[in-house]
Amino acid sequence: MTDEQAVIDWLMDPDESDPAIRWQVMRDLLDAPAEEWQAERARVETHGWGARLLAHQDDDGQWDGGAHFPADYVWGGTEPGQPWTTTSHVLAQLREFGLDPASDRVPRMVRLIGENARWEHDGQPYWEGEVEPCINGLTVANGAYFGVDVTPIVSRLLDERLDDGGWNCDAEYGSVRSSFDTTINVVEGLLQYEQVTGGTDAIREARRSGEEYLLARSLFRRLSSGEPADPRYLAFVHPNRWHYDVLRGLDHFRAAAALTGAAPDSRLGEAIDHVRARRLEDGTWPLDWNPTGRTWFDVDDGEGRPSRWVTLRALRVLRWWDAHH
Incomplete structure (x- = not known):
C-alpha cells in the first residue's frame, strides 16, 4: 500500500518541485478550482524551469541559434547524441510546462521565430515546416499551441498518411509501414490543432487512424508477431523528445478523451497494467532513461530515480482509466 497523500505532497513540494508540475497536479489530480491552478500556471513564465528556458532565448527569438540543431553543431562530429537546446525542442518543453x-x-516570440528561424533541411521558414512528418507533427503541436496558423503543415501530414493508418519519417526512403515514434508525434500535433481550432472531419479521421494503428498493437506490440516492437517502448523516458513509450501513448489517449468525451478503449488495458506494475513501493514511478545529448538543464533527478514527470503522467492516466472501470 502507498500513501497517496505523501506522493501528492512530493509532487507539490514548494521547494523541490516546480510550477510546471504543480499546476497540472492541481488541475488533473486535485480538481482544484480553475483560478487556483491558473495562478500557479502563470508562474511558469517567471519561476523555475519555464523561466530558465526563456532566459536562454536568443535576441532573434531562437534558441541556441537554430531551428532543430544548434548553430555550432558539427555534422558528423563526435558530440554524443542529438542536442536538445534549439528552438523546436525548447518550444516543446515550454508547451509541456x-x-x-x-x-x-x-x-x-513566435513572430521572431517566424522571421529568423530556418530549417536546417533546406532553409524553409520555421512555421512552414520541413519534410519529416515527426518534425512536422511536433511543429504543428507547438504552432497550434502558441497561436500560429499551421494549417498548411496539417494538410501535408494528411497527405503523407500511410496505408496502415500511421506515419513514418522513413517513408521518403521507401518505407510503407508506419512507426510508433513518428505516429505519436503526428497524432499529438493533430490533437493540439483540433483543441485550438476545432479541426475538420478529415483531420479527426486522420488522427483516429493513427490512434487505431497504436491500439491495434496494444500500444507496443508488433502486429505480425505480437512481440514488443521495441523494449524501450515499455521503459519510461523523459523528456520524450521524438521518442515513443507506452506512457506517452496513454497520456495522448487521455488528452484526446478530454476533448471528445470518449471512454478508454479496452485495448489500452495491457499498457495500463504495465504502468501499474512499474510503480515503486513509495508510490512513485522511476525515470528509466532520457535521450542523450546536450540540454539547458535536467528536470529529473537521474535515471533509476523517482520522476515527478513520469509520476504525474502515470497518476493522471490511471485516474482517467479507473474512473471508467
Whole structure:
C-alpha cells in the first residue's frame, strides 16, 4: 500500500518541485478550482524551469541559434547524441510546462521565430515546416499551441498518411509501414490543432487512424508477431523528445478523451497494467532513461530515480482509466 497523500505532497513540494508540475497536479489530480491552478500556471513564465528556458532565448527569438540543431553543431562530429537546446525542442518543453499562450511575450516570440528561424533541411521558414512528418507533427503541436496558423503543415501530414493508418519519417526512403515514434508525434500535433481550432472531419479521421494503428498493437506490440516492437517502448523516458513509450501513448489517449468525451478503449488495458506494475513501493514511478545529448538543464533527478514527470503522467492516466472501470 502507498500513501497517496505523501506522493501528492512530493509532487507539490514548494521547494523541490516546480510550477510546471504543480499546476497540472492541481488541475488533473486535485480538481482544484480553475483560478487556483491558473495562478500557479502563470508562474511558469517567471519561476523555475519555464523561466530558465526563456532566459536562454536568443535576441532573434531562437534558441541556441537554430531551428532543430544548434548553430555550432558539427555534422558528423563526435558530440554524443542529438542536442536538445534549439528552438523546436525548447518550444516543446515550454508547451509541456504549460507556458500560457496568452502570455504577453508569446506573440513576439513566435513572430521572431517566424522571421529568423530556418530549417536546417533546406532553409524553409520555421512555421512552414520541413519534410519529416515527426518534425512536422511536433511543429504543428507547438504552432497550434502558441497561436500560429499551421494549417498548411496539417494538410501535408494528411497527405503523407500511410496505408496502415500511421506515419513514418522513413517513408521518403521507401518505407510503407508506419512507426510508433513518428505516429505519436503526428497524432499529438493533430490533437493540439483540433483543441485550438476545432479541426475538420478529415483531420479527426486522420488522427483516429493513427490512434487505431497504436491500439491495434496494444500500444507496443508488433502486429505480425505480437512481440514488443521495441523494449524501450515499455521503459519510461523523459523528456520524450521524438521518442515513443507506452506512457506517452496513454497520456495522448487521455488528452484526446478530454476533448471528445470518449471512454478508454479496452485495448489500452495491457499498457495500463504495465504502468501499474512499474510503480515503486513509495508510490512513485522511476525515470528509466532520457535521450542523450546536450540540454539547458535536467528536470529529473537521474535515471533509476523517482520522476515527478513520469509520476504525474502515470497518476493522471490511471485516474482517467479507473474512473471508467
